[in-house]
Every structure is written in structure tokens, then in C-alpha cells.
Amino acid sequence: MNTDSFALRHIGPRKSDLAAMLKTVGVESMQQLINETIPDDIRLKEDIALDAAMSEQEYLEHITELSSKNQVFKTYIGLGYHQAITPPVIQRNILENPGWYTAYTPYQAEIAQGRLEALLNFQTMVTDLTGMELANASLLDESTAAAEAMALLFAVRERDQKKNGANKFFVSEELLPQTLSLLQTRSTPIGVEIVIGDHETFDFSSEFFGAILQYPGKSGRVYDYKSFVSTAKENNIKVAVAADILSLVKLEAPGHFGVDVVVGTTQRFGIPLGYGGPHAAYFATKEAYKRNIPGRIIGVTKDTNGNRALRMALQTREQHIKRDKATSNICTAQVLLAVMAGMYGVYHGPNGLTYIANKVHNTAATLADALEKLGYHQANDTYFDTIAIKTDVSKIEFRAIAEGVNFYYPDEETVSISINETTTLNDVNKIIGIFAEAASIERFYISELITGNTIPPLVARKTTFLENEVFNSYHSETELMRYIKKLERKDLALNHSMISLGSCTMKLNAAAEMLPLSDPMWGNMHPFVPTEQAGGYQFMLKKLEEQLTEITGFAGTSLQPNSGAQGEYAGLMVIRAYHESRGDGHRNICLIPSSAHGTNPASAVMAGMKVVVTKATEEGNIDVDDLRAKAEEHKDNLAALMVTYPSTHGVYESAIKEITSLIHENGGQVYMDGANMNAQVALTNPGAIGADVCHLNLHKTFAIPHGGGGPGVGPICVAEQLVPFLPSNPVIETGGDTAITAISAAPWGSALACLISYAYICMLGENGLKKSTEYAILNANYIKERLVGTFDVLYTGEKGRAAHEMIVDCRPFKEHGIEVVDIAKRLMDYGFHAPTVSFPVAGTMMIEPTESESKQELDRFCDAMISIRKEIDATEKDEPNNVLKNAPHTQAMLTNDIWEFPYSRQKAAFPLDYINDNKFWPSVRRVDDAYGDRNLICTCAPIEEFMEA
Numbered sequence: 041m042n043t044d045s046f047a048l049r050h051i052g053p054r055k056s057d058l059a060a061m062l063k064t065v066g067v068e069s070m071q072q073l074i075n076e077t078i079p080d081d082i083r084l085k086e087d088i089a090l091d092a093a094m095s096e097q098e099y100l101e102h103i104t105e106l107s108s109k110n111q112v113f114k115t116y117i118g119l120g121y122h123q124a125i126t127p128p129v130i131q132r133n134i135l136e137n138p139g140w141y142t143a144y145t146p147y148q149a150e151i152a153q154g155r156l157e158a159l160l161n162f163q164t165m166v167t168d169l170t171g172m173e174l175a176n177a178s179l180l181d182e183s184t185a186a187a188e189a190m191a192l193l194f195a196v197r198e199r200d201q202k203k204n205g206a207n208k209f210f211v212s213e214e215l216l217p218q219t220l221s222l223l224q225t226r227s228t229p230i231g232v233e234i235v236i237g238d239h240e241t242f243d244f245s246s247e248f249f250g251a252i253l254q255y256p257g258k259s260g261r262v263y264d265y266k267s268f269v270s271t272a273k274e275n276n277i278k279v280a281v282a283a284d285i286l287s288l289v290k291l292e293a294p295g296h297f298g299v300d301v302v303v304g305t306t307q308r309f310g311i312p313l314g315y316g317g318p319h320a321a322y323f324a325t326k327e328a329y330k331r332n333i334p335g336r337i338i339g340v341t342k343d344t345n346g347n348r349a350l351r352m353a354l355q356t357r358e359q360h361i362k363r364d365k366a367t368s369n370i371c372t373a374q375v376l377l378a379v380m381a382g383m384y385g386v387y388h389g390p391n392g393l394t395y396i397a398n399k400v401h402n403t404a405a406t407l408a409d410a411l412e413k414l415g416y417h418q419a420n421d422t423y424f425d426t427i428a429i430k431t432d433v434s435k436i437e438f439r440a441i442a443e444g445v446n447f448y449y450p451d452e453e454t455v456s457i458s459i460n461e462t463t464t465l466n467d468v469n470k471i472i473g474i475f476a477e478a479a480s481i482e483r484f485y486i487s488e489l490i491t492g493n494t495i496p497p498l499v500a501r502k503t504t505f506l507e508n509e510v511f512n513s514y515h516s517e518t519e520l521m522r523y524i525k526k527l528e529r530k531d532l533a534l535n536h537s538m539i540s541l542g543s544c545t546m547k548l549n550a551a552a553e554m555l556p557l558s559d560p561m562w563g564n565m566h567p568f569v570p571t572e573q574a575g576g577y578q579f580m581l582k583k584l585e586e587q588l589t590e591i592t593g594f595a596g597t598s599l600q601p602n603s604g605a606q607g608e609y610a611g612l613m614v615i616r617a618y619h620e621s622r623g624d625g626h627r628n629i630c631l632i633p634s635s636a637h638g639t640n641p642a643s644a645v646m647a648g649m650k651v652v653v654t655k656a657t658e659e660g661n662i663d664v665d666d667l668r669a670k671a672e673e674h675k676d677n678l679a680a681l682m683v684t685y686p687s688t689h690g691v692y693e694s695a696i697k698e699i700t701s702l703i704h705e706n707g708g709q710v711y712m713d714g715a716n717m718n719a720q721v722a723l724t725n726p727g728a729i730g731a732d733v734c735h736l737n738l739h740k741t742f743a744i745p746h747g748g749g750g751p752g753v754g755p756i757c758v759a760e761q762l763v764p765f766l767p768s769n770p771v772i773e774t775g776g777d778t779a780i781t782a783i784s785a786a787p788w789g790s791a792l793a794c795l796i797s798y799a800y801i802c803m804l805g806e807n808g809l810k811k812s813t814e815y816a817i818l819n820a821n822y823i824k825e826r827l828v829g830t831f832d833v834l835y836t837g838e839k840g841r842a843a844h845e846m847i848v849d850c851r852p853f854k855e856h857g858i859e860v861v862d863i864a865k866r867l868m869d870y871g872f873h874a875p876t877v878s879f880p881v882a883g884t885m886m887i888e889p890t891e892s893e894s895k896q897e898l899d900r901f902c903d904a905m906i907s908i909r910k911e912i913d914a915t916e917k918d919e920p921n922n923v924l925k926n927a928p929h930t931q932a933m934l935t936n937d938i939w940e941f942p943y944s945r946q947k948a949a950f951p952l953d954y955i956n957d958n959k960f961w962p963s964v965r966r967v968d969d970a971y972g973d974r975n976l977i978c979t980c981a982p983i984e985e986f987m988e989a
């Protein structure tokens with residue numbers, strides 16, 4: 041046994057378990073199982089070509105060496121990214137803690153109260169600072185959030201009769217360049233016309249439905265937008281503001297001068313730059329738009345006993361669930377980063393944030409004053425953290441580089457300098473030195489900060505913020521450490537038990553994959569530094585692109601999209617650009633099977649396509665006859681087919697090659713949703729099935745932790761003909777020769793998180809990846825065989841095999857009065873998170889164990905499911921006081937002096953032996969979703985207020 045092998049640590053079942061598992065499954069060998077599972081005509085004939093697998097130790101040495109190729113300069117570029125201090129207590133207890141980073145999206149609220157509270161803190165912080173009524177629990181980045189704001193304002197314009205037909209959106213020339221690029225990408229397909237201009241001369245004509253302003257502007261200037269906003273209002277033009285969250289500590293909150301949406305990033309609240317991400321954006325708006333908000337909102341409700349409980353509010357209205365009626369496709373967001381930013385607010389509180397904002401502002405003022413003393417002209421009259429020095433850039437740039445300093449140069453006569461939380465007096469003195477030398481003037485040193493007073497009362501903040509108790513209680517490290525632990529204990533994550541979420545692939549997120557994320561040589565890199573400074577990143581990103589290109593059997597990869605859904609959107613936009621380049625711009629029909637994930641139709645609509653739904657057969661496969669009929673009917677306008685493979689039903693459809701060629705014959709391109717890539721890697725690939733583009737969910741198949749609902753990385757891999765259209769960035773060169781505009785703010789999306797997938801591939805190599813896929817299939821089939829006879833497994837392949845996941849039918853239990861949700865809640869009493877509930881088929885559960893789970897864990901899960909089935913059989917439809925309907929059972933119920941249930945306490949909380957050894961207690965009873973939606977509260981309102989509601 042080679043104990044250096046990472047595959048040995050990543051894959052759960054031991055060699056000694058293999059024989060028994062194969063026997064249960066009814067095959068002689070792994071080979072036989074794979075042959076019976078994956079159709080022969082799509083199997084790879086040759087091994088994919090990857091470097092030999094590294095051991096964990098070899099990888100860590102390799103990545104440390106690579107990090108030394110990153111030159112981490114003092115960077116004052118700004119443009120929405122500022123180096124921040126991650127409080128070590130947050131780094132160690134959240135970022136580096138699997139109790140936080142391996143959790144799933146909090147759909148099962150009763151075992152997710154910790155992160156729900158952390159997200160409620162985040163929403164409260166954003167609501168307070170922006171002065172708005174409502175905030176969501178994060179979006180992907182500031183630029184995406186701005187595009188979502190534009191889409192929301194466009195979607196709600198119909199409500200206002202006078203605005204029917206208005207399709208112009210005013211964009212201030214002070215908007216960040218990457219945000220403008222995203223607005224351009226998003227606007228064309230939905231029929232919005234972008235008009236860029238100076239907000240001071242804008243004419244408020246009736247063709248405009250909305251406008252967006254940057255606060256402070258990209259130049260660093262702070263404008264008083266009050267009269268703009270009030271005139272816009274008079275003209276029925278809705279206004280969004282992209283605001284720097286730290287500046288809002290000192291500047292009037294946009295909500296207090298009447299804007300409709302405020303967006304921005306919370307990166308500078310303690311999140312590493314990471315060469316562009318991941319970071320949490322925020323989105324705040326008015327209560328009136330609550331049904332149009334993209335992303336997820338956490339809200340307060342009550343549990344069965346009437347106690348306060350949290351859950352995702354308006355959950356069924358998560359936009360993408362509305363499919364082609366959705367106005368956004370956001371699914372995965374940035375939960376882990378939002379938790380961290382919210383915790384930064386908790387740790388610093390209002391006084392701490394005020395101190396930091398003042399320090400930043402005063403440092404900028406001190407520097408401006410010093411440079412003026414050297415004879416330079418500073419052009420921003422009113423600023424928060426960014427000053428603009430008018431001088432010959434060529435005299436400054438090389439001197440700055442030599443000193444290890446990056447400024448931003450918007451033109452040849454301007455040096456823009458953005459101060460951040462980490463800027464010290466030494467740093468200021470170094471900058472003074474650079475400018476003194478350039479002017480051939482003798483330098484001087486400053487020894488203390490002056491108090492800046494460039495923010496006039498008209499734009500200064502007059503309102504208080506973060507008065508809630510949570511922001512005023514945990515300012516010592518001991519207190520915060522314990523608060524974080526208290527919340528963590530309420531949440532079930534992968535460090536407790538298997539989370540067998542079909543389609544979501546909750547596999548091991550290995551410590552060795554995660555360690556480099558804590559290294560400042562990776563963390564402190566600004567996304568817009570000259571690429572030659574980012575040698576380590578450039579090597580890693582290029583290599584990862586090559587690895588993914590090889591794994592998918594394609595010709596090129598873009599790492600830019602920050603989630604699977606953004607990958608879908610990027611891929612469809614690339615297809616759109618391809619058709620346009622061939623004079624086929626009219627091709628706009630997107631065929632999507634009825635079983636597709638909701639993000640598919642939502643993304644297609646965002647890409648300007650018309651969705652035509654195709655039927656499924658009884659067996660859950662694509663109805664090829666129906667597909668052919670529709671492809672032929674629309675052959676003149678067919679743009680694409682979106683297909684998930686293996687299907688969302690967990691089956692490798694044997695007709696897949698026929699399906700892909702059918703689409704090609706009719707002029708369309710094939711988009712493969714790669715969520716199920718864990719069933720393909722190294723055995724088959726999208727290239728082999730005849731697809732043209734796919735996205736990968738690196739946060740599913742390639743080991744990036746789910747983070748409680750994000751971050752995600754959703755690269756697209758494309759065939760030769762689509763490579764030229766891969767997305768660009770307006771500041772740093774990337775993408776194809778005839779690239780589409782940006783999909784994400786940063787050139788390589790969430791580069792820091794890409795390290796995890798890079799580690800995963802480097803440490804597994806071809807052999808380890810292939811084995812992982814095989815074991816993922818074995819584990820699924822093992823569960824299937826153990827559950828057969830107890831549950832009906834819907835849809836299997838032609839030889840009766842599941843792929844890497846399976847669907848178990850819970851609809852028959854309705855005759856006992858039991859719904860699938862009762863089983864999901866009862867599983868909590870057994871220490872398990874439910875599998876995917878009601879996707880892709882209502883009333884079912886989709887189980888995906890992944891290769892990382894051991895036979896022992898699979899057996900515990902199967903034992904729990906079989907035990908629950910017995911409990912179902914013992915229930916009567918007209919007697920709802922039973923162990924399933926009352927689930928989950930809390931410690932408070934068990935220890936209450938009164939026990940009124942017709943079963944024992946032991947049966948309630950310790951139904952099987954293994955639970956005695958490792959009990960997980962849900963912290964609330966079943967939450968009441970409907971109550972919370974009727975009484976929407978999305979901030980940590982005082983408890984009394986809640987009780988009155």
C-alpha cells in the first residue's frame with residue numbers, strides 16, 4: 041500500500057471493502073460494472089494525458105515554489121479591489137474550518153441555523169450601510185450585481201405604464217470598466233441599449249428606464265447625487281448605485297437619497313484579493329422589488345414550537361426556479377465570503393468600521409497633502425480613499441515598479457492612488473519618495489496622519505449603523521471565537537457526515553487542496569496587476585485550463601464564470617457570437633429537455649434565446665422522436681440544445697451521439713451542462729459525446745468546497761470553432777481573438793479558488809481521476825442495491841445500473857400521509873443531511889454519495905433509510921402525530937419534562953446504535969416557511985419586534 045498516494049486518501053472505500061461491494065452490486069469486477077454502466081461507443085479509447093500524480097507533500101512543495109513566482113507589490117490600483125486585513129480569528133475559524141467551508145446551501149434550515157444567522161448578519165450590515173430596506177445574502181461580484189440591478193429595473197419597468205417600451209439605460213462614465221463590460225454583455229440579448237455619459241449633463245429623456253452611478257466614481261471623486269436621483273425620479277427613471285461599502289461608513293447612504301438598488305462588493309471587509317476572487321457582492325433594494333431580487337434572501341420565521349428560526353425566504357421564488365420566466369439565473373452565490381464579511385462587521389462593530397474608514401480616508405488625505413507640498417496637483421476635490429495626481433506618468437511608473445509599488449494610470453497624465461486598510465505610514469513615505477525623486481526634489485518624511493476633511497457635509501453620512509446587539513458584542517477574540525463556534529455547532533457539514541446531494545457532488549475537500557489559500561503570496565494579489573507580476577498565478581491558471589481542456593476533450597477553456605449558471609450563460613453567449621460571426625445571428629431557439637435544471641432555461645433567456653422544451657420518455661430519457669421533430673421544425677433558427685449528461689435522472693443515455701448529431705445536422709450547437717461530470721472524468725467526456733461546449737462546476741466535480749452556497753467556479757470548455765469567442769476583460773488581456781465582453785469582473789474569475797481544483801487534478805493524475813469516477817459509480821450502485829426492495833429506484837440504464845447518482849421514489853408513501861420532506865427531516869434525527877429533494881422529479885430524492893464516502897458511511901446511510909422505511913410502514917395517514925411528521929427532534933424536546941408523543945424518546949433521537957456515538961442535534965424544530973414569507977423580516981431585528989409580528 042502506497043500511503044503517499046493522494047487517491048488513497050480521497051477515495052473512501054478501502055481495498056478490503058471492494059470485494060463485498062462488488063458482490064452486493066452483482067458484478068465480478070469494477071471493469072464489469074463500468075462496462076454495464078457507460079455505453080461503449082462513448083468510452084474513451086485512450087487515457088487522457090495528464091502529468092503524473094503528485095503526493096500531498098510534493099504538491100505542497102510545488103505550490104509553495106510556484107507562489108514565489110508571484111511578486112506581491114504594494115498595490116494602490118483600487119477599481120473595486122483593495123487589500124484588506126482578514127482578522128486571523130476569522131481566517132482560522134471560518135476560512136480554514138471545514139465546519140464552515142464544507143456545508144451545503146442552507147435548504148435544510150433546521151441543521152443550518154448557524155450560517156443562516158451569519159448571513160442574516162451580512163444582510164443587516166448591508167441594509168444598514170446602504171440605507172436600503174432589504175438585502176440579499178450575496179451575489180457573485182460587483183459587476184454581476186450591477187448587471188442584475190439593470191435587469192431588475194428593466195423587468196419592473198412594465199409596472200409603470202408610462203415606461204412601456206423604454207429600453208435605454210444610462211451608465212455614468214465614472215462606472216468601473218469591468219462593470220461596464222458586464223452591462224454590455226447583459227444588455228444586448230435582453231434588448232437594453234446602454235448609453236454612457238456624464239451624469240451632470242444627462243437629459244433624463246423618456247426613452248430611459250434606468251441609470252447606474254458609481255459612488256465614489258472610478259476616478260475616486262465623490263459626487264452629490266441627490267439632485268440626479270430626484271430628477272430621475274420625477275422622470276420615472278429608476279436609479280442603481282454601485283457603492284464602495286467602506287466608504288458608506290463616511291458617506292451618506294444611497295438609500296437615504298432615494299435610489300432603487302445599491303450594489304457593490306464586500307471584498308474589502310476582510311476578504312483576500314486572491315487575484316480577483318472569490319468575494320461576496322451585495323445587492324440591496326426596496327421591499328417593493330422583493331419578488332424580483334436575484335439570489336437568495338435569508339428571513340426570520342418560527343418553528344413548530346413558535347420559536348424564532350431562520351430559513352431562506354421566498355425560497356420557491358429563487359429566480360432560476362421560475363425557469364424561462366426568471367429574470368436571473370443566480371443559483372450558487374458567495375456564502376462563505378459573505379459569512380466572513382459579515383463576521384468582519386461583527387468583529388469590528390460600528391466603532392471599528394468607523395476607525396478603519398477614518399484611517400483610510402486620513403491616510404489618503406495625508407498623502408495628498410504631502411504630494412501637494414512636493415508641488416503636485418491633486419485633482420479630486422472630494423474623495424474617500426482615492427486621489428488623482430496630475431503628472432507625467434512615464435516619470436512615475438518605472439520608479440514605482442522598482443520600489444515594488446503599483447499605481448493605476450487611467451491616462452498618461454494621471455496617477456490614481458487608492459489607499460486601503462493595510463496602508464501604513466511607511467507605505468505613505470515610500471510613495472512620497474517615489475514622487476520626490478520623479479520631481480527631483482528633496483524628499484521628506486511624515487510621522488503622523490492628518491485628519492482629512494474633504495468630505496463636505498452635503499455628502500457626509502448623518503445616520504448611524506450596526507446598532508444591533510450582534511455588532512456590539514463580540515469585539516474580543518475570545519468572544520468572537522466562541523460566537524463562531526456556537527454558530528458552527530448548529531450546522532451539519534461534511535465534517536459530521538455524508539451529504540449525498542444528487543447533482544451537487546459533495547465530495548472531499550482535502551486539507552492539502554485548501555492550505556495554499558491561506559498563503560498571502562496567493563491571497564494578496566490584485567487582479568489588475570501587470571501579468572508579469574503574477575507568474576505563479578499565470579502558470580497555475582494556464583495549466584488548469586489545459587487540464588480541463590484535456591479532461592473535456594475540447595480545444596479551449598475560460599475560467600472566468602463564477603458559478604455553473606454563469607458558465608451556462610457564458611457558453612450560450614459564445615454560441616450566440618459564433619452564429620453571428622457566420623451571418624446566422626437569427627438563430628435563437630434553444631431546445632431544453634423538460635428535466636433540465638432551472639438555471640438552463642433561465643440562462644438561455646438571459647442569452648436572448650427562446651426556450652423550446654422537449655419531452656422525456658417514461659424511462660426518463662430524452663424523447664428522441666420529439667427532439668428530432670422540434671429540431672427539424674426549428675432548423676432555420678436552431679441555436680442550441682442544452683443537455684445534461686449523464687442525464688439529471690442519473691442515466692447515461694445511449695442515444696446521446698445520435699442526439700448531438702441531430703442538433704448539428706439542423707445547424708445548432710450542443711451545450712452540455714457539466715454538473716454530472718463526476719460520472720465522466722477520464723472514462724468519457726463531452727468531446728466524445730459530440731458536444732461543442734460545456735461548463736464544469738469546479739465546486740462539485742473538482743473539489744472546491746460548497747462553502748454553504750458558494751463560492752463556485754464554472755469554467756467553460758469549448759470545441760475549436762468556439763475558442764475565438766471566449767470572454768475578455770477590459771483591463772487585462774484574456775479570452776479569444778474575437779472575444780465576447782466580460783462574464784465576470786475579474787479576468788480569471790475566482791482565481792484563488794482555482795488553486796483547489798488545480799491541486800485536485802495534480803494530486804490524482806489520470807489514474808486517480810479515473811478511479812474516482814469508477815468509485816463514484818460503484819458507491820452509487822452499492823447504495824442502489826442496498827435500497828432496492830425498500831425503495832423504488834426510478835430510471836436506470838439499459839443494464840439496470842445507476843450512474844453516479846440515483847432517484848428514489850417517495851411518492852408511494854403518500855398513502856401513509858408521508859411526504860418526501862418528512863423523510864428529509866427525519867434523516868436529521870439519524871445524523872444525515874437529506875439528499876436532493878424534488879429535483880428533477882417532485883416527490884423523490886436524488887442520492888449521490890461520491891467516491892469519497894467509505895463503505896461504513898454508505899452502510900450507515902442505507903441503514904437509516906431502511907429504518908425510516910419501517911417507520912413509514914408503521915404510520916397511519918390519519919394519525920399525523922408520528923415520528924416522521926414531528927421530525928426533526930431537538931434536545932429541548934427530548935429533555936422537556938413533558939413528553940406527549942406516542943413513541944419513546946430513544947426512538948425519537950437515537951433510533952439506531954451508531955447515533956449514540958455521534959449525535960447531531962438539530963437546533964430548531966421544523967421551520968414554518970409560509971409564515972416567514974407572509975411576515976418578511978430579513979435583518980436581525982430585535983426579538984421583541986419579531987414577537988409582535
Ligand SMILES: *Cc1c(COP(=O)(O)O)cnc(C)c1O
Pocket residue numbers: 370371372543544603604605606637639640684688713715716737752754
Ligand atoms: C448545480 C447545477 C447547476 C448550477 O450551478 P451553480 O453553480 O449553482 O450555478 C446547473 N445545472 C445542474 C444540473 C446543476 O446540478
